[in-house]
Amino acid sequence: MSGEEPQMQQAKARADLPPWEQPDSVGIVETKSITFAEPPNEMPLDSGAKLGPITLAYETYGQLDPRRRNAVLICHALSGDAHVAGYHSPEDRKAGWWDGMVGPGKAFDTRRYFVICPNCIGGCKGSTGPSSLNPATGRRYGRTFPVVTMADMVRAQKALIDHLGIKTLLTVVGGSMGGMQVLEWAITYPEMVWTAIPIATTPRLTAQGIAFNVVGRQAILDDPNYRDGDYYEHEPPTRGLAIARMLGHITYLSDESMHQKFGRQLRDKDDYSYEFDVDFEVESYLKYQGQSFVERFDANSYLYITRAMDYFDLVAKYASVEAAFRSVLARFLVIAFSSDWLYPPYQSKQIVSALRANRLHFAYYEIPSNYGHDAFLLERERISRVISDFLALNYARALDEER
């Protein structure tokens, strides 16, 4: 490594090239998939039920090095998918959801690391979930899909990593729900996880976190179009799902960032309507977020994934966070954001305390930010700096050491 800060290595944008040909882009990528756990070898779930066959949609960027020590597993958040970086086609107007972090010269430098991101089971972005066809019935699962947990999601990811012939992961990284999976990985497969980067997450969802999920789910369940989850041949419950998403968005931002972004600005008018139309920019923003979400997300997946988050509780499972981490071997980089009130820094500090109690290596960064929970998607520069240093150091260690 040169003396320059790593993020300075990122290539300059070139005005003469389209986004997917920029030197720091992973370019045109495709979503792949594997299918496993074919009956009668279904995967057992925490609930006692079994699930199979399981398809996992995933993307990869970069190359596995000859010693297979450069694999980075990215776990996405509630509404995320396998498409982390790059474009699916030249017509694609939007890059992957963490494109600022993954690519040549970026924090997850694809010249150096092999990056993998699977869509979670229970989801609706190519992996098996409630909107998938159940081969046993020829119909979509709907509510017959079994409730899955973070551990189940991680168990399915493990099958993918095995399939790719990878024995150790240089890092497992993710924000929010992705961070819960990072913790599950480090705990469940300690020999496989060299380092772990949980961002803006928690060792267990709080009562307030459950409460927000409850309200969002209730809006979906109460939508007459929900039809007990059997809506795939009818109008979907878009109104309920939009409300859940609008509420979610409030929790992803902060009071301060909403003030800065919208304040009390009116939308295309000089005075109040004295009606229930859209008067404020923030109303317009939320309604837009709700409406655009329903075009790309399945209401049942919203229920299943939020339920998996409700159930995430290392304390219940292991008696304490400290006990949960007893078998962990990974070095940790824990990141929290000052204005995140959905997963506030005190929750990351509970992880840190448990790491300390287990004498594990860790670094903790509480990044000052006004962006709230969304900071994990928006504070690219600050996160990049700490992650690229941490990764470079640990990749060097991984190459040096036997384990």
Place this chain on the structure above:
Amino acid sequence: MSGEEPQMQQAKARADLPPWEQPDSVGIVETKSITFAEPPNEMPLDSGAKLGPITLAYETYGQLDPRRRNAVLICHALSGDAHVAGYHSPEDRKAGWWDGMVGPGKAFDTRRYFVICPNCIGGCKGSTGPSSLNPATGRRYGRTFPVVTMADMVRAQKALIDHLGIKTLLTVVGGSMGGMQVLEWAITYPEMVWTAIPIATTPRLTAQGIAFNVVGRQAILDDPNYRDGDYYEHEPPTRGLAIARMLGHITYLSDESMHQKFGRQLRDKDDYSYEFDVDFEVESYLKYQGQSFVERFDANSYLYITRAMDYFDLVAKYASVEAAFRSVLARFLVIAFSSDWLYPPYQSKQIVSALRANRLHFAYYEIPSNYGHDAFLLERERISRVISDFLALNYARALDEER
């Protein structure tokens, strides 16, 4: 006054007496009403529309003193009503919403002060609102009811105070939305307001505050039973209203108080259901709150009152909070709660800064509390202490001075 702290004067509960005969209870009370603004003398509204006739439901406790200097006006919050204290009948199982604050020996000592609380216009607890009959049509207003503002609500209250023959109010007090009305009173009728006690409130609703209202309203508007507000002869939109209320409740509590009250405790079970039933105590609590609310509140009133809150903005109306307070004469007692994230202390401090800039007398208390916004209803002892001192002092001044 004796040297004892005022709250010590509160009478001891007597086990041999029913609640309404306790020495510190206002006892059995009744809701009264007045009607004014009969056509063609309707009351003009901020929107430019007119409203009339207007009925205001109100309760009073205690006696007006001969010099009429002991009147206390209480302004209720979003879901409140005129029934502040006491019981409507011996069968009544629940006391008024601020019973701990109003009664013989309590903070608003009814042996000493004459307490008045009207239900706001737009509401559904006896005052004219969308569920009232429109005498012009013989049908309920529904969505033909005009959108009202905090200033409109206060204008209607002023008519009641005039009707009662009261020239000056010893204090105007209220929490949350009630606090917004307190500010309106002090600004609009400076000569009438001797002191003002805004609690857990704000000089203007923030973007985040509007956002929560937007989501709650959308749940109501999207409920198929809403029928554009014309549901009074059909099933009401209880599902949408319940969701709005559930969401409201999250914002009234704090992360900490939800953790203490519910944590992740399961409801009548030892393990997760792996279903979408009620698993957690907090789920059960929210659903109960939602369902019980719909039995006592009108969905249209919820829309109208939250819209009035959205529109509350002293900065937009007067250029700045400081300018808004330029004509104010009242002495202020401003109270905020440390864990209130709906109307955080920084918003009360904006009021305080404006008071200071106008060289007005004020005291500011930021009460340490884990209860969140609900602290204004729950921190009875702490609030009582500061209020009873403040009132006693100012009542003595009011009796001494001419104004």
